[in-house]
Amino acid sequence: MTKATDNSIMITAIDLFKAQQFEQVTVNDICQACGITKPTFYYHFSNKDQLISRYFRGLVEQLPAQLRCQNGAQNPLERIYDFFQQTIQVIQTLGPDLYSQLYISNLKSNQHTFDFSEAINKYVTELISQAQASGLINNPASAVTLYRNSVFLFEGYEINWCFQKGEFDAFSATKQGLAVLFVTNDVKDTTD
Known part of the structure; x- marks a missing residue:
């Protein structure tokens, strides 16, 4: 090189x-x-931690532009799910060990790896507003509040996915959690 x-x-x-x-x-x-x-x-x-943080952020920050081109015909709720699914696919390409390292790096010194960009915040918040207006999301909380809580929910599933070494379907779990948070018709009781 x-x-x-x-x-x-x-x-x-x-x-x-x-x-x-x-x-x-x-x-x-x-x-x-x-x-x-x-x-x-x-x-x-400055170090390996900064390198993996910038790599991950670069991949995730490309998603809104990519998704706007790909899913124009989907309803807003499907587009929200698609955003989280695409983010999970980025995470899965890293694998549980390397993605765990992102958390470890940020615990040592906040690399701001998990701070979504303004473009991502705006993209998902607008979709939540549209889904609320069309009756697809029935939770009356503000779109900003729902977005913030959806990110925390998502991160919880991703940390658990790392703990379990990728041994469960993170997207299905995230989608079910989002359906409960958003109060959608997609909610399925998984307690057996």
Whole structure:
């Protein structure tokens, strides 16, 4: 690699993290795989934690623009579910171990990895408002409140997914939780 970019370093590092454990991969390993020096790495990233945080945020922040192009015919509630499903797919590409590392990194020093961008906040909040106006969401709380609580609900399922090493369908669980929060007709009693 003759000219390192943030993206090329991130992609190489993520491949290394997936092949080995995050903690086992050193900055030297990343530099060697990229053909760069340590100063070059540190020019782009302050550490491995910042690298995975920026990689994840970059993937998630692309979602609203992608989804606007893909799902124009869906109703607003389906589009909300689709946003969360696409976010879960991003998480699943990292896998439970690497996604767990994002939480660990943010517990050590808040990397703001899980702060959704203004574009994401606006996109989902507008969809919630539209779904409320069309009677698809029956919870009368403000769209902002519902959005904030949907994010907390989502993060809870994702943390649990990490704890269980990806052994359950995170989207089905999230969708059911959102249906309960939103008070939709999609609510199914899963207590047996």
